[in-house]
Amino acid sequence: MxxxxxxxLWPAHGTLFSHVVSDHSLQELHEFAxxxxxxxxxxxxxxxxxxxxxxxxxxxSGAQPVSGGELVRRLVASxxxxxxxxxxxxxxxxxxxxxxxTWRCPDWAGSCWQPGARGTANTTTGFTSCRFxxxxxx
Numbered sequence: 001m002x003x004x005x006x007x008x009l010w011p012a013h014g015t016l017f018s019h020v021v022s023d024h025s026l027q028e029l030h031e032f033a034x035x036x037x038x039x040x041x042x043x044x045x046x047x048x049x050x051x052x053x054x055x056x057x058x059x060x061s062g063a064q065p066v067s068g069g070e071l072v073r074r075l076v077a078s079x080x081x082x083x084x085x086x087x088x089x090x091x092x093x094x095x096x097x098x099x100x101x102t103w104r105c106p107d108w109a110g111s112c113w114q115p116g117a118r119g120t121a122n123t124t125t126g127f128t129s130c131r132f133x134x135x136x137x138x
């Protein structure tokens with residue numbers, strides 16, 4: 001039974017974020033969050049998103065540093081992981097990415113697509129100027 005934290009590699013809101021999970025139970029995760037002062041709004045179904053500035057404090061409080069891959073493997077093995085397909089707020093982005101990969105946007109060679117972090121499609125901002133996809137982006 002461990003609280004795990006991955007390195008702060010996930011960019012958002014002008015900083016980098018880590019994920020904090022339990023490989024045992026959500027109860028253990030929420031107790032750790034309460035004890036370390038993580039706000040409830042940082043919880044996202046099976047993990048807490050925490051800014052880089054909190055990383056050292058959380059490790060010092062008992063979170064075990066692991067790679068992102070190890071964190072996901074242990075979260076899946078615990079049965080706590082909530083897959084993306086069960087996250088309705090992410091489904092539109094997932095479907096849009098698949099649509100663009102499969103059918104290619106008519107403006108693909110134009111300026112409608114911009115790469116996101118690490119060269120991946122950033123569906124929340126990357127396609128906002130596309131005249132074909134704009135109606136589905138709101």
